[in-house]
Amino acid sequence: MAQQQESKAGPARAEEFVDDTTDAAAREEAHTGRGTARPLTVVGNPVLHRECREVTEFDDALATLIDDMFASQRAAEGVGLAANQIGVDLKVFVYDCADDEGVRHVGVVCNPVLDQLPAEERVLDDGSEGCLSVPGAYHPLARPDYAVVRGQDAQGKPIVVQGTGYFARCLQHETDHLYGYLYTDRLSKRERKDVFQQMAENTPRYETVPNDQP
Ligand SMILES: [Zn+2]
Numbered sequence: 001m002a003q004q005q006e007s008k009a010g011p012a013r014a015e016e017f018v019d020d021t022t023d024a025a026a027r028e029e030a031h032t033g034r035g036t037a038r039p040l041t042v043v044g045n046p047v048l049h050r051e052c053r054e055v056t057e058f059d060d061a062l063a064t065l066i067d068d069m070f071a072s073q074r075a076a077e078g079v080g081l082a083a084n085q086i087g088v089d090l091k092v093f094v095y096d097c098a099d100d101e102g103v104r105h106v107g108v109v110c111n112p113v114l115d116q117l118p119a120e121e122r123v124l125d126d127g128s129e130g131c132l133s134v135p136g137a138y139h140p141l142a143r144p145d146y147a148v149v150r151g152q153d154a155q156g157k158p159i160v161v162q163g164t165g166y167f168a169r170c171l172q173h174e175t176d177h178l179y180g181y182l183y184t185d186r187l188s189k190r191e192r193k194d195v196f197q198q199m200a201e202n203t204p205r206y207e208t209v210p211n212d213q214p
Contacts, residue, residue, distance in 0.1 A: 001080035001097070001173045002130030002138070004166045015148075018159040020107035028070060028096050028106045035067030037075035038086040039207040042133050043182055043199075047084045050180045052091045055110040058156035062092070066108050066154055069094045076206040078132045080170040082177030085133050087209060091151075093174035100145070100165025108154055109161060112175045115148040129169060129183050136202025137195045141183055147171040 041048055055062065065088060073081040079097040083090045094108045125145035130138040147168040149161045163171045173183055184192050 001078060001095075001170050002132055003077060003079055004098075004127075015160060015162075017162040018107065018153070020105045020161065021103055024096070024104045024106040028074070031067045031070035031094075032074045035064075035069070035071030037071040037207075038068055039209045040072065040076060040085050040132050040204075041087050041209045042135065042204075042211065043131075043184065043196075044211040045087075045133075045209060047087055047089055048133055048177070048180070048182060052082075052084055052089050052178045052180075055090055055092055055152070058110070058152070058154060062090075062110075063154055065090070065092065066094060069108075070096070073132075076132045079166070080174045081132065082174050084177060091178045093178060095167075095170055095174060097163075097167045097170045098165075099163060099167040105161075105163070105167055107161065109149055109151040109159065109174075110153070110156075112149045112151040112171075112178060114172060114175045115150065117144055117146065117148075121146070125165070125169065127166070127169065129173065131173070131183055132206075133177075134182060134184060134195060134199055135204035135206075135208065137198035139183075139187060139191055139195050141186055143169050143172050145169075149175055 069081050080095040083092040091111045096106045122144045124142040126140050126142040128138045129141045147163045149171045153159050
C-alpha cells in the first residue's frame with residue numbers, strides 16, 4: 001500500500017495479538033538488508049486479479065521471498081506489499097505501517113483471513129487510499145477503522161494481527177490483494193476512471209513490470 005496522505009481508534013479486545021511493534025526498525029532493516037528489491041506489477045497484470053495460492057511450505061525460499069518483499073516495499077516507499085505485487089502467486093503480505101497512535105508495526109502474514117466485524121462495531125474511516133500497483137494515484141475509500149487478520153507467520157505459527165487507523169486500512173488492503181482485488185475494485189466506475197487518469201499522468205518513482213496485453 002502507498003503511504004498515507006489520514007486516521008481513529010476501534011474497540012480493544014481481550015485476545016492474544018502478535019507483537020509486531022518491538023524492534024520494528026531493526027527487524028525491517030534486517031529483512032531489507034538480506035533482500036533484493038524487485039520491480040512491481042501494476043493493475044492489468046493477471047497475477048493481481050486472481051486469488052493467490054496458499055502458502056504450504058514455510059521454508060528458506062519463503063524467507064527469501066519475504067526479505068525481497070521488504071526490500072521492494074522499502075524501494076517503493078510503501079507501507080504494505082503483497083507477494084503478487086512482485087509477481088509471486090502466494091498468499092503472503094508484509095507491512096511497515098503506523099497505527100492511529102503513530103506506533104510503527106512491522107510484520108508478515110501468510111494465508112491471511114480478515115475477521116468480519118459485527119455491524120454495530122464498524123466505524124468507517126473515509127480516508128484516502130493508494131496502491132503501489134496503481135502508481136501515482138489516490139482516492140478516498142470508506143473502510144472500517146479497525147481490523148483483525150488471522151494467518152501464519154514465516155514459520156507457519158498461527159498469528160492474529162490487530163490494526164487501527166491507517167494500519168487497519170493497510171491490513172484490509174493487503175488481504176484484498178491476495179484474493180485478487182485492488183482498492184480500485186471497491187470504487188465506482190467514475191471514481192476508478194479518475195484514479196486511472198491520475199495514474200496515466202504520473203511516472204512511478206520505482207521500477208514496474210510492463211503489462212504485455214493491449
Ligand atoms: Zn496495493
